[in-house]
Amino acid sequence: MEISNDLNYIEDYILKKRKNQAYDIDPNNPNFIVIDTAPPYVDGELHMGHALEYTIDDIIARIKRLESYNVIFPLGVDRNGLPVEIHAEKEFGISMEKTSREEFIEKCKILLDKSQEKAINDWKRLGISFNHYEFGNELGYAYQTDSPEYRALTQSIFIYLWNKGLIYESDKVINYCPVCRTAISNSEVEYKTKETELVYFKAGDYLIATTRPELIFACRAVAVNPHDERYKNIEYVEMPLINEKVRVIKDEIIDPNFGTGMMMVCSYGDRNDIFLFKKYGLDQKIIINKEGKMINTGIVDGLTIAQARDKVIQLLKDKGLLIKTEKIITEKPTCWRSKNEIEFLPEKELYLRQVEFKNLILEKAKDCLIKEDVSKNLFINWVNNIDEDWPISRTRYYGTEVPLWKCKKCNNYLVPPPGKYYKPWKEKFFEKCPFCGSEEIEGDTRTLDTWMDSSNTPFFISKYNTEMFKKLYPVFVRVQGRDIIRTWMYFTMLKGVLLTNSSPIKNWLIHFYVNINGEKMSKSKGNGITLEKAIEMAGGADVLRLWVVSGVDVFKSDVDFSTRDPKNMIAAKRFINKIINLARFVSQFKEVEKSENEFTKLFVDHFNFVKNKVIDLYDSFEFFEAFRTLKSFIIDVFADHLIELSKKYVYSNNNAFIYAIHYILKDSLLLLHPIIPFTTDYLYEKMYNKDITKEKITKHDIAKNNEETITKIMKIDSYIWNLKKNKKIALNLPISKEEIKLSEDLIPIFNKYKEIFVKGHNIEGYES
């Protein structure tokens, strides 16, 4: 039989063989394993970071299939949200305000369909063995977060939470991103170190320092520390440009050592402002609109915030009021998606209650595994820090609609029954207001925060609200990045606690990232590597997959990819090459019935021991450790010693040796299959004419740790190889028994297996 050692050929062969053949869900097997995967946002290509995550997902799926579980491994694509809207505006030269909502959504869909198709092909190319409960026999089906079914679920959950009184409307000051043109939650706010100018200007007889001079138009007070001697007896300060006297507030939160110790209180520059406005009942004045332009100032209207800042500085300078500016480094709240500085605007939004569930969430988090502690601590810290409810409504188009109508007359919200997908912005549902009988009812035009959608994945895939839910929920595992602990993970946990009073996931595996040449992959740096390119650079999907788990433990640290010097990629590639060649060697000998001798039993028993250990490591998600253990046996023990010593025997058809090398190789292929599915699938078919994806693996009863004896055997081999090397003779040439002077501890082992050493190393002087 011809076995190719060309990995490109092998992967191509398997891709063709498997095509759309999926990984069956067996309706009669009640041992379900449901894997919750991250629906990638498909407005753009999958990259190396995705490769890392889906590889881990797939490894788990394949292990669990080998262990006879009924694996449900759906992939989805996230199609809700902002980036595609911005992309559509650019791509088609349209704007959300000037285009009809229907048309705009259609344009978004065109872009999404295109990149979704690419994503699915990438998954297949990487060997991801996904399936879906309904579409089990068709590889390639991925659910969509904007499908009517998914949106119906999101809305049903919304309605359920609404009816429980967990959602309310309020007009607090919210985080607003002028670039994304929508409210964002605290989870999506990041503090970034930025350099800004601290501007010192004269206000009447006093000096004020501020980084936001443009907000002078919204200034309603100045604040000082009550113990600050400099400002003991003042009540008002004359503000320039607006020519108003504003009151002086004395509050402990003011740091007398910053700037001049006197702070402008404006609506709204930062959280201090919000706090003081509320505490002292100041009237807000809104001078920034939703496009991030200035309004109601009379002087800088229509300018952007940055332009207005420059203009104000110039005006102050012209009036001789600008004293000095100095550069300072400060932490500015920025938008997680756009990286733009956020503004604080008062806005009427829907909120989901969460503050009151903090302790419950922390309590329920104890019932599941969150791997590793470094990530778990991030989660706990985040939950502890929550001090506001979650604003869930957004003023965007491409998202799940808020399923509410409102009576224009009595202002009551009207809620439809759960179960269907509603589009209140264009559909009618209520004929009459049930409260006042009015027929003037309007649908809500807002959408929901995308995290309201994506936090439902475990419920969607485990068929919430159906009979199956009991069997499938809670979901077995989720693999996700650390960057979305406070969003995806937290919000999912919140949903689980609110809907089922438990963690929706049993095992949370939080991974680190792929760095490129020591740097974080990022769009702005343009150093990203697409998944397709990564497979090409690696020289095969199996190489990339193996690299993911063999370099470092991705649950503990970042994995670095160097485009110049891809060290671990080379190691992975060589390992796969070695496995193929091992198989080519073993395939020369026909598999035989069980047969053993004392020597081969030593290795077989030890292999069983290693196998059991590897299965345990897999089961505890220690993939890095599992591979190391397996590799060190396969290469260092099996290939280098057992195979080498076997050669003389297998060529003369010694069944014990032939049995041993087949046994070890065959099960090694099974154990490696989750990591390198293409290679093992191919070799298993060629050698044993069986479908490896249908095979099962269990721990072995007869397993013995023979490490000590095997180490001694390895030492003897090494000693003889060195001996020949020092004599400068080829390894196959004979050496006489008198030259071999083993140390005391090795002699008993040498004598015990003398015949094998004599034959294997061509030692002369012994009677045969």
Next chain:
RNA sequence: GAGCCCGUGGUCUAACGGCAUGACGUUCGCUUGACGUGCGAAAGGUUGAGGGUUCAAAUCCCUCCGGGCUCACCA
């Protein structure tokens, strides 16, 4: 400001109180009937610095230096 993590041969990495792993690179060597994209071997580290605990420290404690992360309202 608070909290957390890391610092090991040229580079990356393991070790969680007991002779400091392994990978890549370097040097030397090898046609053993699979593998030269192979195999064997060698060189290379006073484990960031200093102090302490211990029979024993990369590992535990303290101080310092260097790097990173998370959270927080510094105008």
